[in-house]
Amino acid sequence: MTDRDTGPTADTPSPDRTAGPAGADPAGEAPRPGPPVLDRRGLLRSGLATGAVTALGLAAAAPAGAAGATPDRTISLTGHLPTGAPDFVLLPFDVPAGVREIAVSYGYDRPTVPAGTPGNSCDIGLFDERGTELGGRGFRGWSGGFRTEFSVARDQATPGYLPGPIDPGRWHIVLGPYQVAPQGLDYRVQVTLRFGAPGPEFTPSYPPERARGRGRAWYRGDSHLHTVHSDGRRLPAEVAAGARAAGLDFIVSTDHNTTSSHGVWGPLAGPDLLIVLGEEVTTRNGHWLALGLRPGQFVDWRYRARDEAFPRFARQVRRQGGLVVPAHPYCPYVACQWKFGYADADAVEVWNGPWTYDDESALDTWDAQLSVALREGRPWLPAVGNSDAHSAPQVIGSPHTVVRAEDLSRDAILDGLRAGRSWLAESASVQLDFTATGQGRQAGIGEQLTVPADAPVDVRIAVSGVPGGTVRFLTDEGQLHQESLPADGTGTVVWRTTASLAAYVRAEVRHTRADGTPGRGNAMGPDLPWGPMAALTNPIVLRSPTRSEDR
Ligand SMILES: [Zn+2]
Ligand SMILES: [Zn+2]
DSSP states (O other), rough: OOOGSTTTTTSSOOOOOSOOOOOGGGGGGGSSSSOOEOOOOOEEEOOHHHHHHHHHHHHHHGGGGGGSOOOOOEEEEEEEOOOTSSSSEEEEEEEEEEEEEEEEEEEEEOOOOOTTOOOOOEEEEEOOTTTOTTTSSSSEEEEETTOEEEEEEEEEEEETTTOOOOSSSEEEEEEEEEEEEETTTEEEEEEEEEEOOOOOOOOOOOOOOOOOOSSEEEEEEEEEEEOOOOOOOOOOHHHHHHHHHTTTTTEOOBBTTOOOTTTGGGGGGTTTTTTEEEEEEEETTTEEESSSTTTTOOOEEEEEEEEGGGHHHHEEEEEETTTEEEEEETOOTTTTTTOSSSSTEEEOOEESOOOOOHHHHHHHHHHHHHHHHHHHOOOOOOOEEEOOOOOOTSSSSSSSSEEESSSSSSHHHHHHHTTTTEEEESTTOEEEOOOOOOTTEEEEEEOEEEEOOTSOOOEEEEEEETOEEEEEEEETTTTEEEEEETTSSSSEEEEOTTTOSSEEEEEEEOOTTTSOOOOOOOOOSSSSOOOOEEEEEOOOOEEEEGGGGTT
């Protein structure tokens, strides 16, 4: 939930990215042919001879003052939005033929508001002559409240925006005034049309859908990460390096409300790192992760729960084999709480960034849904954990999800996540093995063990990497067993139950509380009875044949 760009302080204007280690900036390298690159000004450029592109840009700009050249044309769009303004405000402007680049800057007033009252916050984006229809083809980029200026051209665009043709017609600035002060919001947008010959066509470089992998194995991955293409300050190269440093096998790229990063990941993937494409779909009633998008596949976000548009976009993602995952469902920031229900979800992000109280809420809601799904014979919703890391010092991979997959490929990883063959870890230094055994049969995480109702079932977890941690076994009755790990963090805990007693069993490994005690999982009191999460499993389902007539 570190992407609280929609929080009260998130309207601080941020210029185009200037931070970040210079050594990690591909623009520091000599111009070269190949994949798209980000330059120092934060522009996403065609990698087809970067130097030539720059020269072309200069050549096109140079005659601007010369006789015969069309001078820049600036259009001012101003207005006042009252409380109760629409979620999205369309500002049309006409683009004539011969425009090489559209450059936009904007601002709005910030009147003093009483303490506890939200001040003005206004997002911005751009749609081209193909229109602004929900789910339509006109999307050209979105920067939320993160940037005060951006530009789009055929060969390059500010991250968050899509390079491509600047065709004549009616384009639109779209404002998203998501917080309006009692006095209203006065905006001013300046659109500058720069004329000249278009640059070369932008050629995206998408990542391969497969990495080397280890065959059927457990793979670690962070499926919620941001870059300069939305409100993060890390370059994609820095995110890829961070994923490798965190010991991850895969990541999913999930910038808010744009696909502009999709075409830059190609050269950053490798045999050791699978990069899956996605988007964080940031609506006014919660955020969801669209995981496993096809290259350039855009998912619209301009709706609320009341609009009943979400199922349509969830279908769009699932039809392509992707997953729909509500993110940080109890994040307290404006518009971040999940209000769409879980009927169209494939998994839920119960752990987002450092473990906080809203993760406890997400965990409890998820746990309560397990029993209902099992009773109704529906697939249960798997839990996932992701870092949602945007910028330093947020740690990529903390937490992440460890998935049992047939291979290190997009489809296999998505299959594993969909099936709940996964557990959640705060870092790659935590290791865990969790099984249930009965009548000579064994089931692992996300699997089902079918045994006679009263046959003994031995539940076993082996953990390492959590010094002094507390293992909790939980079923549909709540916590039924608690045991501390030794000081070195490595230990095995075994407990016996039956299918008649437990519809499922799952495990948590908690750190000690701030006072160093393990806590008591069944206790009540003003404080949480346990410490932060170190690891968490999806359930093993226990089933007896007498309860399976419906099969
Ligand atoms: Zn996020
Ligand atoms: Zn979010």
